Amino acid sequence: MRSRFPALLVFLLAGCSSNLPQSFQKPSSPSAPTPTPVPVVSVTGPSQVRLGGSGQYSAASGVIWSVNTITGGNASIGLISASGMYSPSSTIVPGHAITIAAATVAKPVVSSSLSVQVLNVLPVLSSGSVTQAAPGTSFSLDVRGAGFLLTSQLLAASANVATTFVSSTELQSTISVAPGTTTLNIGVLNPNAAQSLPVSKTLAVQAIPSVSLTQAARLLDQTTFGPTLSAISNVQKIGIAAYLAQQFAAPTTRMPAIGNPPVATCPDATYRCAQSSFWKNALTANDQLRQRVAFAFSEMFVVSTDMVNARTIPSYHNLLADDAFGNFRQVIHDVATSAAMGEYLNMLDSDRAPAGQIANENFARELMQLFTTGLVQINTEGQPELNAQQLPQPVFTETEVQASARALTGWTYANPTGGVPTSFPNGIPNFDQPMRAIEVSHDTSAKILLDGVTLPPGQTAEADLAGVIDSIFNHPNVGPFVCRQLIQHLVTSNPSPAYVGRVSAVFADDGAGVRGDMKAVIAAILNDAEARAADTNPAEDGGHLREPILYFTGILRALQSTNTNSQGRYDMATSYTAPLGETPYGAESVFNFFPPNYVIPGTSINAPEFAQENTAAAMIRLNLADSIVRNHLTSFSIDMSQTSVLGKIASATGNAGVDSANLVNALDILFTHAQMPAAMKAAIVAHVTQLPVIGQRVRVATWLVISSNFYQIEH
Numbered sequence: 017m018r019s020r021f022p023a024l025l026v027f028l029l030a031g032c033s034s035n036l037p038q039s040f041q042k043p044s045s046p047s048a049p050t051p052t053p054v055p056v057v058s059v060t061g062p063s064q065v066r067l068g069g070s071g072q073y074s075a076a077s078g079v080i081w082s083v084n085t086i087t088g089g090n091a092s093i094g095l096i097s098a099s100g101m102y103s104p105s106s107t108i109v110p111g112h113a114i115t116i117a118a119a120t121v122a123k124p125v126v127s128s129s130l131s132v133q134v135l136n137v138l139p140v141l142s143s144g145s146v147t148q149a150a151p152g153t154s155f156s157l158d159v160r161g162a163g164f165l166l167t168s169q170l171l172a173a174s175a176n177v178a179t180t181f182v183s184s185t186e187l188q189s190t191i192s193v194a195p196g197t198t199t200l201n202i203g204v205l206n207p208n209a210a211q212s213l214p215v216s217k218t219l220a221v222q223a224i225p226s227v228s229l230t231q232a233a234r235l236l237d238q239t240t241f242g243p244t245l246s247a248i249s250n251v252q253k254i255g256i257a258a259y260l261a262q263q264f265a266a267p268t269t270r271m272p273a274i275g276n277p278p279v280a281t282c283p284d285a286t287y288r289c290a291q292s293s294f295w296k297n298a299l300t301a302n303d304q305l306r307q308r309v310a311f312a313f314s315e316m317f318v319v320s321t322d323m324v325n326a327r328t329i330p331s332y333h334n335l336l337a338d339d340a341f342g343n344f345r346q347v348i349h350d351v352a353t354s355a356a357m358g359e360y361l362n363m364l365d366s367d368r369a370p371a372g373q374i375a376n377e378n379f380a381r382e383l384m385q386l387f388t389t390g391l392v393q394i395n396t397e398g399q400p401e402l403n404a405q406q407l408p409q410p411v412f413t414e415t416e417v418q419a420s421a422r423a424l425t426g427w428t429y430a431n432p433t434g435g436v437p438t439s440f441p442n443g444i445p446n447f448d449q450p451m452r453a454i455e456v457s458h459d460t461s462a463k464i465l466l467d468g469v470t471l472p473p474g475q476t477a478e479a480d481l482a483g484v485i486d487s488i489f490n491h492p493n494v495g496p497f498v499c500r501q502l503i504q505h506l507v508t509s510n511p512s513p514a515y516v517g518r519v520s521a522v523f524a525d526d527g528a529g530v531r532g533d534m535k536a537v538i539a540a541i542l543n544d545a546e547a548r549a550a551d552t553n554p555a556e557d558g559g560h561l562r563e564p565i566l567y568f569t570g571i572l573r574a575l576q577s578t579n580t581n582s583q584g585r586y587d588m589a590t591s592y593t594a595p596l597g598e599t600p601y602g603a604e605s606v607f608n609f610f611p612p613n614y615v616i617p618g619t620s621i622n623a624p625e626f627a628q629e630n631t632a633a634a635m636i637r638l639n640l641a642d643s644i645v646r647n648h649l650t651s652f653s654i655d656m657s658q659t660s661v662l663g664k665i666a667s668a669t670g671n672a673g674v675d676s677a678n679l680v681n682a683l684d685i686l687f688t689h690a691q692m693p694a695a696m697k698a699a700i701v702a703h704v705t706q707l708p709v710i711g712q713r714v715r716v717a718t719w720l721v722i723s724s725n726f727y728q729i730e731h
Contacts, residue, residue, distance in 0.1 A: 197276035242570030426458030453477035
């Protein structure tokens with residue numbers, strides 16, 4: 017029994033254990049906790065991002081974004097937002113790549129990353145131009161667009177060219193273009209911009225237009241002191257536009273100061289020094305257009321050695337030449353403050369007037385009447401504006417003249433260093449620098465100027481001067497008044513109203529919103545259809561009588577005269593134009609050698625230079641022509657032999673040697689734009705053929721051409 021009980025007990029316990037109270041059950045061993053899932057992070061998004069753009073990246077939720085291990089990135093490598101938006105920096109990062117990573121917040125060691133290329137912006141081309149830069153095949157390339165970099169590369173016809181970065185919207189280069197090319201494929205490459213091809217644009221290149229002898233010679237007659245064979249060849253080679261660009265870029269050939277006492281080369285009279293410099297520039301300077309415009313200005317803003325010390329002339333001429341291609345407002349300012357004009361028209365040492373008296377009106381009146389606006393209101397074509405009674409209307413009143421005179425008081429010579437002197441008037445002349453103002457001698461009362469412009473009381477002399485200039489410069493008369501006179505001096509005595517209107521429109525706005533841009537005005541004058549009409553049709557009306565200075569310089573330049581004065585002086589030229597009534601800066605009055613509105617008696621033809629012409633003057637010109645062809649000029653030598661410029665042209669125009677027909681053809685090129693009437697040419701050939709000596713043929717044929725009306729009147 018005892019042996020069976022334990023076994024039975026074990027059996028019973030085993031069978032009933034499931035029904036036992038819990039307190040009697042055998043405790044079970046504890047189970048392991050369920051493991052937390054390991055997060056999976058995978059960064060996705062674009063593999064390339066461009067400067068100026070952005071890239072959106074994604075990963076598991078609850079991540080921290082970084083760029084190159086820097087949480088959120090920074091300004092030098094780019095920034096990434098909490099939502100995964102990456103924005104590159106403003107410049108390319110080293111290696112052109114960054115790493116964008118995302119790490120979990122709960123377990124930062126768990127992360128993922130993506131390598132991203134950071135690329136330059138793609139350039140955009142919107143426009144471009146190719147213009148002649150120099151004679152031959154050199155052109156300036158200018159490309160406009162967006163996204164340009166300091167390291168951008170221009171391509172022309174698929175070839176890399178030297179590139180100048182102007183801005184993010186402009187690139188430039190100087191390129192070679194084969195003659196006759198009409199289009200160029202221009203491209204731009206930004207380094208590491210992942211461009212398979214350059215951003216390209218087809219740009220038209222204007223081939224240099226053919227320029228005839230006539231076109232070249234006529235243009236030079238209008239822009240120089242006389243055409244030369246080399247100048248004609250240059251214009252034919254490079255074209256009219258490039259020639260004008262050359263002249264606009266040429267630096268000023270300046271007159272040297274005369275000094276006190278005068279330099280040894282002109283001990284007899286200071287005006288001879290000034291005149292010598294003028295003639296030398298006219299005959300030899302490279303900046304012919306600038307000197308020609310300065311000459312025109314000198315006959316519009318007249319000063320004369322008849323009334324001023326000639327030592328003022330070099331600085332005055334230089335300012336006119338310096339301002340020739342600047343802005344007309346600057347011309348007015350520099351003329352007004354010049355010692356030459358100050359002395360000539362009495363603005364110099366004009367003191368504020370005592371109560372009840374008026375300041376000197378001379379300059380204030382002529383500044384408007386003769387220099388800028390004229391006396392009557394005119395329209396944009398230079399024609400008088402009439403009132404209801406069909407009468408012209410005055411531009412200014414006497415009261416406005418007096419107000420301007422008061423505004424221009426207080427100016428005197430600068431001290432020797434160009435500064436403000438200590439006394440008024442300054443008794444020590446300074447002819448080489450602008451006048452300076454002494455404020456205690458300036459009238460500070462209020463002034464009402466042209467068209468009601470009001471200057472408040474208490475202003476300085478400089479402020480009042482600026483107010484006077486602005487009131488004049490902005491007056492609508494100025495453009496047509498000034499442009500008409502410039503056309504008369506350069507192209508034709510009697511321009512049509514439409515011609516004046518087209519040029520004055522450019523004066524009002526050069527296309528870039530600038531008023532008074534003289535370079536644009538001069539280009540408009542010379543390129544106008546009316547200026548160029550006689551290039552192809554010599555029957556066109558126009559032109560003007562060559563005034564004495566232009567007549568003389570035109571012949572000397574064409575025949576390649578040389579200066580023979582032992583001291584290099586050119587002032588002897590004055591002795592040949594003085595009998596004709598004209599010397600450099602030697603007008604008898606402020607009205608110039610001839611008024612711009614002179615009409616030939618008995619006609620309706622406006623022809624200013626004919627105011628100098630009479631029977632005596634006509635005979636003097638014939639005698640001057642004779643002295644030239646006989647080589648009888650003092651200080652100048654002219655070669656009239658077979659080896660001269662005439663001989664060379666004559667030999668090149670057909671048969672060998674200097675036969676009469678070739679000779680007259682040569683003269684036709686140099687003096688009459690290759691437009692000499694056939695009857696005139698035949699008559700000269702027939703006459704000189706009878707002369708047995710070649711030298712005599714050259715002299716007589718030349719005299720017949722330069723004394724003819726066809727040369728004396730520039731067509």
